[in-house]
Amino acid sequence: MIEELVRRTRTVRRFVEQKPVETTLLRAWVDLARLGGSARNAQPLKYMIVTEETQRTRLFPLLGWAGYLSDWPGPGPGERPAAYIVCLLDTGLARGPESEAHFDLGIATQNLLLGAATHGVFGCRIGAFSADKVHRLLELEQRFKVLLVLALGYPAETVVVEEVGPDGDIRYWHDALGVHHVPKRSLTEVLVCPPMPK
Template identity: 45%
Template sequence: MLHDAVSQNRTCRRFYENERIDRDTLVDLVDTARLVPSSGNRQPLKYCVVHDPALCARVFDCLSWAAALPDWPGPDQGERPSGYLVILHDKTLVLGELFTAWDEGIALQTIMLAAREKGYAACPIGAFKKKSLSEVLGIDRETLEPDLVVALGRPREEAVIEAMPTDGSPAYWRDDAQVHHVPKRSLDEVLIAQR
């Protein structure tokens, strides 16, 4: 069952913007993520919940979308996320940058799976204007550093897993029907034979 959940849990970049995700749902996702393992049990991650449409629009302006689709500026009006979780680390609690990245990866995957279970999809975004986002959200960067933005909403696109092309390019693409294709390495390719 988890294998199926993970295989269907693709990054989504187009949403039904008018189907708002409420604050309680976003808080519930944070409540699930806060329970995951943490390096040294330091638990340095903090979360900023964004659901108000006007604030969502301001957050959107701080983001960059889809590095493999350089000509695409991001979702059009009406297809933008209806909520965000900003994952930050508390500088006074970190064990080290590497460990913080591990914690964030575990928390992010948990948020994405929990969102999918509720009928929502997510897009993790690491390319954003940190200073601008911090100002928009009133975040004190003396102690809190924004590391990831998780865009959320009802999915408006289909994403499918494809075999890795023979040239080995991991670049994703969209077809004429706007289906998002994501190449993945085969199981044989990722397993290392033991001697």
């Protein structure tokens, strides 16, 4: 059921690094991304799959991992992603303002992550990275702009969703056992009702 799939499709930042993700699966998930809605139907997003070990090793230090976990430098050796999908804007295809591509990107990456979750693979959308360095590392053409990096792999952590407490703190956190806690606002809080007719 879609409800169960959405509930378990959580951001994961620690992976079973030595367990590879099959390229055929990665390609299938990019296909799900491709099928998402696109503003003006411009379809300006492109994707690069990165699985080769040397490239993964060089890409990892160019990424920022968890803004709220300031004392955590990111996953350690053995917990790093088994694969990345780099999301690119093809500026030669973008027809409207660049901000439109970000609507496409949200839809596309959610499709991709939902597809991955059906195979027990989870990921992390990373928007904090050194764009110029990633561009050079991947030897991208000038027309491509790096928008997002998806880190993917089989999870090596447990993620728990809970309601935001009375203090309103939305920051995710790790407990003493390494369980990752993600506060979410309640349905009552996010559901805005229209005024009653007079």
